[in-house]
Amino acid sequence: xxxxxxxxxxxxxxxxxxxxxxxxxxxxxxxxxxxxxxxxxxxxxxxxxxxxxxxxxxxxxxxxxxxxxxxxxxxxxxxxxxxxxxxxxxxxxxxxxxxxxxxxxxxxxxxxxxxxxxxxxxxxxxxxxxxxxxxxxxxxxxxxxxxxxxxxxxxxxxxxxxxxxxxxxxxxxxxxxxxxxxxxxxxxxxxxxxxxxxxxxxxxxxxxx
Numbered sequence: 001x002x003x004x005x006x007x008x009x010x011x012x013x014x015x016x017x018x019x020x021x022x023x024x025x026x027x028x029x030x031x032x033x034x035x036x037x038x039x040x041x042x043x044x045x046x047x048x049x050x051x052x053x054x055x056x057x058x059x060x061x062x063x064x065x066x067x068x069x070x071x072x073x074x075x076x077x078x079x080x081x082x083x084x085x086x087x088x089x090x091x092x093x094x095x096x097x098x099x100x101x102x103x104x105x106x107x108x109x110x111x112x113x114x115x116x117x118x119x120x121x122x123x124x125x126x127x128x129x130x131x132x133x134x135x136x137x138x139x140x141x142x143x144x145x146x147x148x149x150x151x152x153x154x155x156x157x158x159x160x161x162x163x164x165x166x167x168x169x170x171x172x173x174x175x176x177x178x179x180x181x182x183x184x185x186x187x188x189x190x191x192x193x194x195x196x197x198x199x200x201x202x203x204x205x206x207x208x209x
Contacts, residue, residue, distance in 0.1 A: 001023070001026070001057060001058060002026040002028050003015060003018070003025040003026070003027055003054075003056075004028045004030050004037075004046060004052055004053060004054040005028065005030065005052060006029070006032050006052045006053075007029065007198050007201050007202040007205065008198065008202070009032070009053075010052070010053070010066055010105060010157075010160055011066060012160045012194055012195070013156040013157045013160040013161075014053045014055065014066055014070055014073070015194040015197065015198075016159070016160070016188075016190050016191050016194045017070045017073050017074065017153050017156045017190075018073055019189075019193055019194055020082055020151070020156070020188075020190045021077045021080060021082065022077075023076070023077070027197060027201075028056075029201050030043050030052055031043075031205070032050075032052065035050050046062060047062060047064055049064065051064065053066050053069055055069045055072070067097045067098075067101055067157070070082075070083075070097075070153040070156065070157065071083060071094075071153065081150050081151070081152070082156075083153050092147050093146075093147055093152045093153060093154045094154075096146045096147065096152075096154035097153065097157055100154065100157045100158050100161055101157070104136075104158070104161045104162065105161050107129075108128055108129035108132055108133075109125075109168070112125055112126065112168050113167075129170070130170075133162070133165070133175060136158075136162070136175075136178055137175035137176070138177070140177035140180075141177045144181075145181070145184075151185070151188065155185055156185075156191075158185075159182060159186065159191065162178065162182060163182065
């Protein structure tokens with residue numbers, strides 16, 4: 001399967017999950033500014049929304065939205081620990097996925113990334129984000145991962161998004177449980193490999209100086 005991926009994008013979570021499952025994906029890097037692939041072709045012909053990630057399935061169909069793609073990948077490997085079978089434990093993981101997508105990603109960080117966001121609204125978004133990260137820190141007290149002792153697709157998602165604090169100079173020093181959590185996730189082999197692949201691509205695509 002092929003993953004349409006962006007350096008430093010939320011699609012990192014999909015790569016992490018695939019590596020956790022032992023399902024390495026062919027990475028197709030997308031220039032999100034131009035919506036072009038490495039061969040110069042138009043990414044909008046793959047995903048008309050122009051967003052990443054997109055997963056190309058073996059039969060040629062495309063599946064979009066990271067929260068859905070990670071569930072799909074986990075369900076291809078019955079018995080894995082990344083996503084429980086039907087029942088309340090599964091819905092706890094999905095509950096976290098919804099919070100991360102809505103409150104941290106879209107509601108918190110995205111206004112900070114967008115150049116068109118007015119400065120006064122960026123201040124509001126930062127305040128909102130600080131409140132959510134503070135709450136997240138409190139929920140991580142006494143837990144290795146979001147739902148307990150087991151790394152799940154929600155942790156791959158949360159790590160990817162929460163690490164954007166570095167891109168926006170948000171000091172996490174006041175959230176010790178969150179800092180320990182990010183270090184714990186960041187030490188996993190899957191995360192190290194996925195981040196190394198993104199870093200290597202970032203170096204290759206950086207403009208010459």
